[in-house]
Amino acid sequence: MLPQCGLSTQGRAVSVCALLGVLLYAAVVQAACGCFGCLSGAPCALRTGPPEDDTLIDFGGRDAELGGGIAAFRILNRWGRTASHGATTPGSPVTLTWGFAPDGTTLPSEPQDDGTTRNDPSDLISFLDNQVGNPASDPLIGDLTDRSWFPIVKRAYDRWSELSGITFEYEPNDDGVPISGSTSSTRWGVRGVRADMRLSGHFIDGQSGSNTLAYNWFPSGGDMVIDTSNTSFYSNSFADNRRLRNVLMHELGHGLGFRHLESDNSSQLMEPFISVAFDGPQIDDILAAHRNYGDVHEKNGGNNAFATAKHAGDFADGDTWAIGTDGATNVVLETMTDFISIDDDSDVDYFRFTVDQPSLVDISLQQVGRTYNEGPQNGEQSPLDTSMLSELQIALQELTGGIGVLTHATGASESPTTRAIRQIELEPGKDYYVRVTGTQNNVQLYRLDLAVTAVPEPTTLAVLGLAPLACLSRRRAA
Template identity: 40%
Template sequence: MRSWILIGAALPLLCGPCHAYYSNGRWVSTATDGTTQGYGLPVTLTWSVVPDGTSLFNAVGGQSRPSDLIADLDDMFGHTSGGADLTERPWFEYVEQSFRRWGEVSGVTLVYEANDDGVTHGLNINRGQLGVRGDIRLGGTTIDGPGGTYGQAGFLPNADVMLDTSDVNRFSDPTLDYFYLRNTLTHEIGHSLGLGHTESPNSHVLMTPYATESPSYDGPQQDDIRGVHYLYGDAFERGATGGNGSFAAASPLGALSPGGQIAIGGDAPTAYGVIAPDQDDFVSIAAADDEDFFFFTVDAPLTLDLTVQPRGWNYAERAFFNDPFVTVEANSQADLSVELYREGSPAPTLVASASAAALGEPESISGLSLVDPGSYYVRVVGDREAVQLYGLTLAAAAGLAGDYNADGAVDASDYTVWRDRLGSGEPLPNETASPGVVDAADYAAWRAAFGSTALAAAPVPSPQAGALLAALAGCCSLRRTSAAQGRLNRFFTNEG
């Protein structure tokens, strides 16, 4: 195995006992954001490629060297026409992919800065400036010849990246879309974000100090993603100050319809495996004070099953060669709780909550009848300073057929609702026979379901219910009710 090697760096710190991932901090200011927010909240970073000839400070053995990265990459990829626009180079897409991958799995946004003024690379004083140079600057030179060190990066605030341009055979290998070039860069960019080296005997880790000699994994893996979430949160945190930590900043999940499902966080692993480069659905609670808010809309009555499932599988890890390995129980890092709210004024109203399950077990709200259309909010929280990946699932069953007042039972009061809306054009909740038209078919559906409840299958009507049905049938001429007749509210609220 070859060392990635990291030089000129502070010692990495463990982010809490047995929580894994190692870091020496996060970006506190960027060219785009100015002063950034705290841990677990998103940042925007720019990156640029230094012009050839740019001095690379302390590149090798305390001596500076000029960068030759552009010319060497051109040679590796057979590009001979030059040009100032690096995005037209055949190698650019692979460099861009390496930066973009971190943004796909976390709250970091990485933006290419086309300008770089060529000031010395690797100096803390040469910070990123919009239109001038990137926050993270990429250069290259011969470091130690072929093999050995493939790249290096400083810890924050020196986040510039350097590739060993003498590793031509490795970086020009087209296997799996230039896997060796991309994985080397993605590893070094991890350092630029604040992640340190870790190693594991039973898990793939991009931030290992040893480069893989075979393409067994591609890009950030479970521990790498947990680490970058600790620093910058997940992708749902983007878009507002404080991330999605309030009702006002809740992340939209779309519309939930009867029979439908909404699910997020499904790419986080629950068993040993490799995270593929096209997987990007990861969500987490990053600390004890982190709150995730989501909202979804409901247009028709439905029965909701909501589940928050902690995700992750156990692995061993250490940061230093002589340290013992520590077991990380990734699905039991924080005890999650979940709450469901309905929109309201002056604030959303709590409808239901779940927090009784043991650490590492899912929390569920099951069989909840949502009868009012509008927006509903989900709030997920944890109980400790650790990153907990999770999945959130909202599954909707159709409402109870014939329950036209949406109170969870099919009885005589539903007949009254049907009678009062007959021919009116006003829709019935839980209408299954002829949706949008109140007619005799809806009466037949009510009659067939009479006596059923939302918590049980429809029973055979009792003798007393049969007598009531017969009595009601006698007065059931299909007549239009006058506009002057009283109406029930469109829906009854039954959210217990």
């Protein structure tokens, strides 16, 4: 009976169904929270976990370039020019290459607690061979992509790629020039010569007490130095080598332009201390990536115009469709990929669909996100409501003769975070477009739902008119 209740627009039946929705949502949150506890082997509490959680990942990236910065999500700067293209604007996708500096590459000197410095050349590849891979069975010469550890490392880059407008590509070549920060002319990647973001490693500060695991230069340096003396940490294969992968993904975050944040009531990847209670970028991290490089749908020509609208579907009676279904999650699991946003006040997201017969469409747009405390490292934290970062708008449009726009309807506000267009009659043989835009110059995750029903025949209408009454009477009887 739920679908019939959904068609009713007033009365108790709807409010009962709405309450059911809330209960279902709560159940989902509980389930995610339970998984979170299982994964960390700890109760459902934040900031708990194995002793390694005391290990500082780094001091927040190295050698910040002077730059405007974007006042949200601790974004320092972003990649403009890369090995693959010229400068792009905030919110635009980028292609970045990554690769390995050969062992023996000169790295920066590392100050030690006793006042001395160490200046070891890179030994990352032999470190990965011996501590992460299977030295007994791996071919320890030749192409690095054949090593058993290669997919573990690659997975860190691929995860950022599938969550945002960033496209990471492996660059197999490296000319071995010293890794020296974000001012040298060799910081730039060059196709066929070296990657935009090079991986290296050597002794930084050992592995006892609170110590550094790795560091990474902000754009446009982007290179990483891993502490290869942290052998017990990195050789731990728990959860598909999550320690190594979370450090890589955290450092990549600096390499994408993100500084540390701290949150005393949520867990985010860009916090300064390592946690293995979650896997990869969390909501604040995803928001930062979208703000800087757009969501995944901005790639390959994007969705800012009718011509490149994302095809939602060709709908028949009873069809429903949704996008952005993971945005409301409490903990981002590695299996989740469905995050979409408006990344500023110029981003436009278009979706195209058709109907196969005269139909009624319901479109609802929900700003998704939760509230958590956040602030700069060692700074004051305050609550951030990520469902209210920008007020989003929707419109249902139609192209007439490929030029003009016929706007059928704009969204009506149903709650502070929801806009909807309901019961609009559409015809077959036309392309319809849903347009999503943002009012504020900020990033906002959203979920968009479409539901299509055939225009009821007169006889069907009569039956539907009675349905809510039948539903109510049954409920009273129960």
